[in-house]
Amino acid sequence: MxxxxxxxxxxxxxxxxxxxxxxxxxxxxxxxxxxxxxxxxxxxxxxxxxxxxxxxxxxxxxxxxxxxxxxxxxxxxxxxxxxxxxxxxxxxxxxxxxxxxxxxxxxxxxxxxxxxxxxxxxxxxxxxxxxxxxxxxxxxxxxxxxxxxxxNYAAENEVATSEVKLEKFSSLSKLISVTSLIFKLINKLKKRVMDPELQANAYLIKTMQKQSFSRELDFLLDPGGNSMPKLMKNLNLFLDHKGIIRSMGRIGESEYHSYEVQNPILLGKEHYLTRLIIQEYHQRSQQLGLATTLNEIRLAGYWIPQARQVVKNVVSTLCEMQTL
Structure with missing residues (x-):
């Protein structure tokens, strides 16, 4: 080796x-x-x-x-x-x-x-x-x-005993805030100093990926015991040091972009957490439209399969709710 x-x-x-x-x-x-x-x-x-x-x-x-x-x-x-x-x-x-x-x-x-x-x-x-x-x-x-x-990921798994119901939250910021409080309490009880917001983000992402990409995750953890999923080859997926699935993009050798942009986190296109993330960056982009929201999401270090259609559906739903 x-x-x-x-x-x-x-x-x-x-x-x-x-x-x-x-x-x-x-x-x-x-x-x-x-x-x-x-x-x-x-x-x-x-x-x-x-x-x-x-x-x-x-x-x-x-x-x-x-x-x-x-x-x-x-x-x-x-x-x-x-x-x-x-x-x-x-x-x-x-x-x-x-x-x-x-x-x-x-x-x-x-x-x-x-x-x-x-x-x-x-x-x-x-x-x-x-x-x-x-x-x-x-x-x-x-x-x-x-x-x-x-x-980090060992500590992140501890919150699983206090199931966080994503569907109860209407915004990404509220979800991260509440999850961070759980980790803050766990860290205090275990007398350790870690960033609860980073733990919360990693836990939520990993929970989403386990639910949306179970086959890809099984292959990454044990390549010899599983057949390669199609998404693995198409997006050049890998696990980072926290156990989060990322895609090694075409701009991986670029020194201009950050590590997160070069190797974006994979999001499940039908998962509720992805919806909250799209909603968050649609609001940050001042609701300027589909292309701007897509760009904000990619610059934040996320990758969604069939992203344009997924973002379009979420943005359309948000617009309909605002007109009611």
Whole structure:
């Protein structure tokens, strides 16, 4: 799986995290008689953590993008199959026993470091809340707050127990506002710091995609066990690091547009959430017409199959309601 070209250290560090995730199923089977509540993937590569915790990664390195997608998919599968959360954690190089193998050391030095090799760093046996007090230059303050917390999509799934009835909301802003309050409460109860609005947006999108694109999602999670849906090939679909289905568009290599515009989120053409999104951007465009609304939706980073007809139907319905 190692890239043939450009074997830069951060890329290989990312590969190490990916391989650790790949081995989880084997480790779980070997320890099947031992209950596992959570898994911690610990690395001393700050750049890798910044990639994993970023909302999106702007890089032309296809290998990096693919491995991040793989990590997200494996984390999702572990959560679904075993109800176990994957947590990503940082350790300093001095506290990383894996370096003993890769860098080498004398027998005398190994004896001095034997306790670290055999038992791991001292802080790993302390309360988890004390693990993150380290200066991480490559991570933003928001990303720092995510260290030690479960990855975003694991937290997003928790709101499923408090079913959000989309049809009860007449606007997208109200729906996101109420869903954000639910996540805010969950975050408070679990004593973690995450952006509830980002969680709400991701949860709503993923809920819609599970309902509208179940075949495509099954194929993306397990390409070997399912036949490729037609939409996969037509729109070049992929899963991002949050487990959201996106379309790799024709302008994917453009540096002018943002990641969201280059790789728009796929919306179900008949789903109620799509209707609310169309309604929202129709209002933002000052109700100037079909073409303007379509442009606003695409610039916002969404893609709707047969978009023109779908938007036309929604806008026509809105106009009829306003004339009543």
């Amino acid at each position: 190692a890239p043939l070209q450009g074997k830069y250290l951060p890329t290989l560090e990312l590969l190490a995290v990916f391989l650790a995730m790949k081995f989880f199923a084997f480790i779980k089977e070997s320890l099947k008689d031992i209950p596992i509540k959570g898994v911690y993937v610990i690395t001393d590569a700050q750049v890798v953590l910044s990639w994993i915790f970023a909302d999106f990664v702007q890089t032309k390195n296809v290998f990096v993008r693919n491995r991040l997608q793989d990590i997200a998919q494996i984390s999702e599968k572990v959560k679904t199959d075993f109800n176990i959360r994957i947590n990503f954690q940082y350790t300093s190089t001095d506290d990383n026993p894996a370096d003993y193998i890769t860098r080498g050391l004398t027998i005398k030095k190994f004896k001095e470091k034997f306790s670290l090799w055999y038992e791991g760093p001292k802080w790993i046996r302390q309360e988890e809340s004390s693990w993150c007090h380290r200066e991480l230059g490559c991570l933003s303050k928001v990303q720092m707050k995510r260290i030690g917390a479960s990855v």
